[in-house]
Amino acid sequence: MTNSALALPEPVSGALKRRPLVLRYAPIATIVLVLIAVWYVAAVLMNLSLVRDGFEREETPYTVSDLLAGTMSAERPLLPAPHQVISAFADSVFGYAPTAPRSLVYHSGVTLSATMLGFALGALLGIALALMIVHSRVLEKSLLPWIICSQMVPILALAPIFVVVLGAMGLQGLLPKSIISAYLCFFPITIGMVKGFTSPDPMQLDLMRTWSATQRQVLSRLRWPSAVPYLFASLKVAITISLIGAIVAELPTGAEAGIGARLLAGSYYGQTIQIWSALLASAILASGLIGLVGLAEKMVGLRMGARP
Amino acid sequence: MSNKADAAVEPVPTPQRLAVDVRNVSLTFATGDGKVEALSSVSLQIADGEFVSFIGPSGCGKTTMLRVIADLQQPTSGTLLVNGMSAEQARLERRYGYVFQAPALFPWRTIEKNLRLPLEIMGFSDSEQRQRAARYLALVNLTGFERKFPWQLSGGMQQRVSIARALSFDPALLLMDEPFGALDEIVRDHLNEQLLQLWDKTGKTVLFVTHSIPEAVFLSTKIVVMSPRPGRIIDVIDCSFPRDRTLEIRESPEFLKIAQRVRAGLRAGHSYDE
Numbered sequence: 094m095t096n097s098a099l100a101l102p103e104p105v106s107g108a109l110k111r112r113p114l115v116l117r118y119a120p121i122a123t124i125v126l127v128l129i130a131v132w133y134v135a136a137v138l139m140n141l142s143l144v145r146d147g148f149e150r151e152e153t154p155y156t157v158s159d160l161l162a163g164t165m166s167a168e169r170p171l172l173p174a175p176h177q178v179i180s181a182f183a184d185s186v187f188g189y190a191p192t193a194p195r196s197l198v199y200h201s202g203v204t205l206s207a208t209m210l211g212f213a214l215g216a217l218l219g220i221a222l223a224l225m226i227v228h229s230r231v232l233e234k235s236l237l238p239w240i241i242c243s244q245m246v247p248i249l250a251l252a253p254i255f256v257v258v259l260g261a262m263g264l265q266g267l268l269p270k271s272i273i274s275a276y277l278c279f280f281p282i283t284i285g286m287v288k289g290f291t292s293p294d295p296m297q298l299d300l301m302r303t304w305s306a307t308q309r310q311v312l313s314r315l316r317w318p319s320a321v322p323y324l325f326a327s328l329k330v331a332i333t334i335s336l337i338g339a340i341v342a343e344l345p346t347g348a349e350a351g352i353g354a355r356l357l358a359g360s361y362y363g364q365t366i367q368i369w370s371a372l373l374a375s376a377i378l379a380s381g382l383i384g385l386v387g388l389a390e391k392m393v394g395l396r397m398g399a400r401p
Numbered sequence: 402m403s404n405k406a407d408a409a410v411e412p413v414p415t416p417q418r419l420a421v422d423v424r425n426v427s428l429t430f431a432t433g434d435g436k437v438e439a440l441s442s443v444s445l446q447i448a449d450g451e452f453v454s455f456i457g458p459s460g461c462g463k464t465t466m467l468r469v470i471a472d473l474q475q476p477t478s479g480t481l482l483v484n485g486m487s488a489e490q491a492r493l494e495r496r497y498g499y500v501f502q503a504p505a506l507f508p509w510r511t512i513e514k515n516l517r518l519p520l521e522i523m524g525f526s527d528s529e530q531r532q533r534a535a536r537y538l539a540l541v542n543l544t545g546f547e548r549k550f551p552w553q554l555s556g557g558m559q560q561r562v563s564i565a566r567a568l569s570f571d572p573a574l575l576l577m578d579e580p581f582g583a584l585d586e587i588v589r590d591h592l593n594e595q596l597l598q599l600w601d602k603t604g605k606t607v608l609f610v611t612h613s614i615p616e617a618v619f620l621s622t623k624i625v626v627m628s629p630r631p632g633r634i635i636d637v638i639d640c641s642f643p644r645d646r647t648l649e650i651r652e653s654p655e656f657l658k659i660a661q662r663v664r665a666g667l668r669a670g671h672s673y674d675e
Contacts, residue, residue: 296505299473303499304519304570305492314518318509397509398550 129175136174140164143171173366182370194350201374203351207267207339208382211274212332218275219282219331220324226283227290227316228308244280248273248338253345270351274338278331285327289320321397325390332382340375352378419482420574420606421447421470426479428465428632438631439465442479445625445634449573452600452607454617455625456663462632463610463625467576470608471499484573495523497574498567502582504559506551506566512538513547516566523570537565540599557588564596568603575607582612590648593619601644614667615651618660626666636666 144163148155155163165174173181182197189196222240226233252273259269293315301311343353352375359368428440439462447453455463468474469481472488483491491497506515516534525533538544541561551559560580567575581589597620600607611617617624618640626636640659642650650656 294505296501296503297507299501300499300505301522302473303471303492303497304522305495306522310522314522315507318507321509398511398552400552 132172132175136170136172137161137164139172140167140170143167169363170365173369177366178369178373181366182373185367185370186374197355197370197374200350200352200355200371201378204336204339204343204353204375205378207270207342207351208274208332208336208378210267210271211339212278212335214271215275215278215331215335216282216328219279219327220286222279222283223286223290224312226287240280240283243276248277248341249344251276252342256342256345270339270342273342274335277338278335281327281330281334282324285323285330286320289323290316292323293319318397321393325386325393328386329383332386333379336375336379336382418449418485419446420449420451420484421445421608422480422482423466423470424480426469426476426481428462428469428474428476440469440476441631441633443632443634445637447606447608447623449606450604451622452597452609452620453623453625454609454611454621455627456611456614456617457627457667458629460632461627461629463627464578465632466627467499467578467608467610471497471576473499491574495519495570496572497576498570498572500560500563500567500575500577500580502579504551504556504563506559506562508551511548511550512543512554512562515551515562516569519566519570525570533569537569538562540568540602541565541595557584557592560584560592561595564599568599568605573605575605577607577609579610579612581616589616594648596620597644597646614660614663617663618656619646619648619651624659624663626663628667628669635669636662638662638666 141160141164144160144167145155147163147167148159164170166177167173170177185195185197189199191198191202193199222236226236255273255276256269259265259272290312297315297319298311301315306314340351340353340356343351344357352371355371355374356368359365359371423443423445425442425444426440427438427442430437430439443462443466455466457463465474469476470483470488472483472492481488484496486494486496506512507518510518513534516537517530520530520533534547535544538547541564543558543561543565546554546558546562551562554562564577564580567577581592584592593616596607607620609617609620621640624636624638624640625634626638627633628635638659642656
């Protein structure tokens with residue numbers, strides 16, 4: 094028997110299936126353009142009465158084009174136009190030193206550090222809980238209901254309690270925010286990893302048994318690698334949740350810095366443009382974080398022999 | 402070596418060490434709709450170095466039999482010795498290698514790493530692991546595939562890897578549960594020949610579950626015919642072909658005669674059922 098005769102044919106080269114760059118990005122570009130157009134129309138409609146009232150209050154004569162121009166450049170519009178958000182965003186990102194309190198980079202950095210710490214804590218907690226649940230039926234029965242309950246309480250109600258209690262214990266600043274963020278993001282990781290740890294084939298488990306492998310060996314050599322795809326799927330969900338958790342945690346803490354603080358300040362003073370640019374910053378942060386997890390997933394996948 | 406097959410025909414062979422000694426073993430499963438008797442007081446003695454095939458329709462307990470010997474399932478009653486010790490002890494001392502219907506390779510490990518997995522678990526040294534992986538890959542003609550991942554190999558090659566993996570820690574007993582069931586006829590013939598050479602070279606005891614009469618007759622020194630509901634042994638047929646037999650013996654009258662007897666046994670078991 095020749096070995097090559099039994100080998101699978103090489104997979105068809107990817108270049109045949111790959112379409113030109115323009116075509117690949119055409120759908121997403123179209124959607125972005127449509128959304129921007131809708132946004133402009135909405136900005137005109139929503140800001141119209143505001144601008145007209147302004148002109149009438151000052152008793153200045155105005156034309157339709159004055160009105161339209163006004164809706165695009167109002168100082169505190171109901172809905173700022175896209176270019177206003179972009180320029181305010183660019184201003185607050187590039188206009189100040191990254192450590193200045195008016196710099197969005199500074200605020201994003203504050204939120205990012207709470208997010209990362211919360212994500213790390215949440216991931217550790219999530220995996221630890223999953224391990225306990227998988228290895229003990231008693232723990233599964235006693236832990237799982239509480240884990241599910243923990244996610245049914247609205248975080249907005251819980252966050253101030255956390256802050257007060259942790260504050261009384263002398264914890265302030267980064268840690269309370271991270272704990273709130275971890276509280277939110279451990280859940281998808283626990284659920285995903287329970288599924289992942291129990292995903293090995295019965296045959297593979299039987300094999301380990303025939304080699305009389307220890308529980309620890311079964312975990313490290315079979316359950317853990319089997320769970321890796323589930324791990325990354327749940328990490329992607331968890332990292333956006335932990336960002337949201339960090340932002341929400343900044344609201345009741347009366348934080349002076351962070352994206353949440355910017356949102357809060359913006360809504361106090363009716364600075365809608367500031368709110369939107371803070372939202373833009375958090376959206377960019379979230380996609381960057383998901384991208385990073387995706388990259389890690391790809392690299393791990395390559396090492397674990399995933400099909401290219 | 403080749404006269405051992407002849408010895409199996411004699412009524413009382415010189416007292417050999419028994420690889421497997423099954424006495425009155427029964428196994429009852431409790432299922433949703435009542436109890437199922439998977440094995441009903443089965444007794445069987447298998448000498449060292451034999452190649453024993455278990456054949457029978459689905460549900461006759463042949464796989465269960467293998468799993469009981471492997472201590473993957475515990476019998477409800479009866480006694481069972483594997484290599485002179487209890488099945489559990491034999492498993493704990495890694496006295497057998499098990500090959501399943503599917504290769505069950507670990508997809509995130511390369512072929513070499515797959516082969517080294519049991520060795521890793523059993524605490525072989527790194528150099529010993531590497532040496533054995535190379536030796537057993539060569540034994541199944543897969544040298545050069547060390548760094549490939551399982552999905553890059555065909556089904557037949559994957560199953561050969563799983564056989565090499567079962568042999569890698571050199572167990573005296575090889576348990577094979579329809580290892581070639583999912584492969585096509587041509588690949589199967591090749592692997593049957595290779596398995597036979599392997600058995601001849603290594604002198605291991607092989608217990609082999611199959612659905613195929615020609616496969617059973619071609620490979621075995623002893624064929625155990627089983628029948629379902631309750632799972633029991635209805636015939637044990639000795640096969641006295643030389644150990645270095647080739648596929649050509651399948652045309653011989655003797656081969657056909659044994660195949661005939663196996664088929665008759667299977668049919669008898671079946672009509673009993675209806």
